[in-house]
Amino acid sequence: MSNAFVVYVRNEEQVLLMKRADSVSEFPLAWDGIFGVGDANDLDVVLQRIKEATGIESDKITHIRTGEPRGLAFGNVLNEVTPVLVATSETHAVPAALYSECEWIDAGDMRTKDYSIPSLVEMYGDVGSYLYILKTSIGQEANVANEIRARLSGSGSLADIVDEIYAVLQSDHMRGYIFVEASAQHHVEKVIGRAGNRTTPLKNCRKVLEGEAPFRDIFPHLEPKAATAGISEGDIVEVRLGAFKGQRARVTNIADSKEEITVELFDAPVPIPLTVRADQIRVTQRVE
The missing domain is CATH 3.90.79.10 (Nucleoside Triphosphate Pyrophosphohydrolase)
Incomplete structure (x- = not known):
């Protein structure tokens, strides 16, 4: 006792x-x-x-x-x-x-x-959890994350660590890395086949970076960013999709809640407000 x-x-x-x-x-x-x-x-x-x-x-x-x-x-x-x-x-x-x-x-x-x-x-770690950073091949982040989840959903040699790994996280804003929430680093190394000899090394997953990662450094990368982030009124943009693809315009209004922007096309004979999704334009010149 x-x-x-x-x-x-x-x-x-x-x-x-x-x-x-x-x-x-x-x-x-x-x-x-x-x-x-x-x-x-x-x-x-x-x-x-x-x-x-x-x-x-x-x-x-x-x-x-x-x-x-x-x-x-x-x-x-x-x-x-x-x-x-x-x-x-x-x-x-x-x-x-x-x-x-x-x-x-x-x-x-x-x-x-x-x-x-x-x-x-x-x-x-016995009662809480830490975040660990895994280095992956660029472009293979989702595949590695899905393979880890698949391994944890099975049985066999990994059955003893299923309850020690709590989440597998990936961010669209960090290429070449994914994050695993777990009780200890050796459990993460085991699931990717970098510890012991019973698990096949996970393809496109190079290693676990040494040590626990501070949550404050990771969370900003996991929070979804609005498509309007980084766009300001007055910016010069290029329309990437639709009937006005390739045309240049100036941003006149931003609707963050709808992730839409309103622009005025430079080449239009009469200035007409055009509302497009923020992910359909590319900023070419930022307002000073």
Whole structure:
């Protein structure tokens, strides 16, 4: 039975890390989650420890999941430590108990902390997730993503990691890369056949880039961009499709909600407003 736990408090894509005080006997000044002694499956014990260490009230906390215990050496004692993940909308925390400092950090930056308790990053993966970047052949992003999904939907040698990989993501705005959300990098390497010898290496997928990727760096590439993005009133454009293909025009109005623009053709004898989809024009000269 586990006799200790480490709680990870998450607010959206950030995780609360706590820095142990200099006076603490074990791992002074090390970064930590919220360490507590007791039954990790007793939610009242866990919530009380969060309040003691951060000041965040229990009614502001939502339990997400509790992982399996890990054997970790604290001093000369081997402890069974269980990771626990909770969520909160609170951003204000006041370090107390074992801790002198606290910091909200992107989960992908957790490994940058040069001194932490044992397996801080790995235990978070037991209950949370990280983003990993896969390098692919340019133009093969969708094929690689679909093949990974197909491998995870089967059985056989990959059955043991199906629950460790949560999502396969691709962006039309990043060529040569896809993203995998998973609990640990070695699971991603296994599914593409780069770890162990039982899985055929995935064609057109070169490697997993080393380390966890910060969510803040990836999310902008996953958000769909409006077709009108980058177009301004007054820009000179060329119509790419339709009856006016090849003609030059000036942008006079932009309807972002409809992803449409209104232009006036240069060669028309009488200026007539023409409304087209934003993806049907190409900007040739931007307004100063």
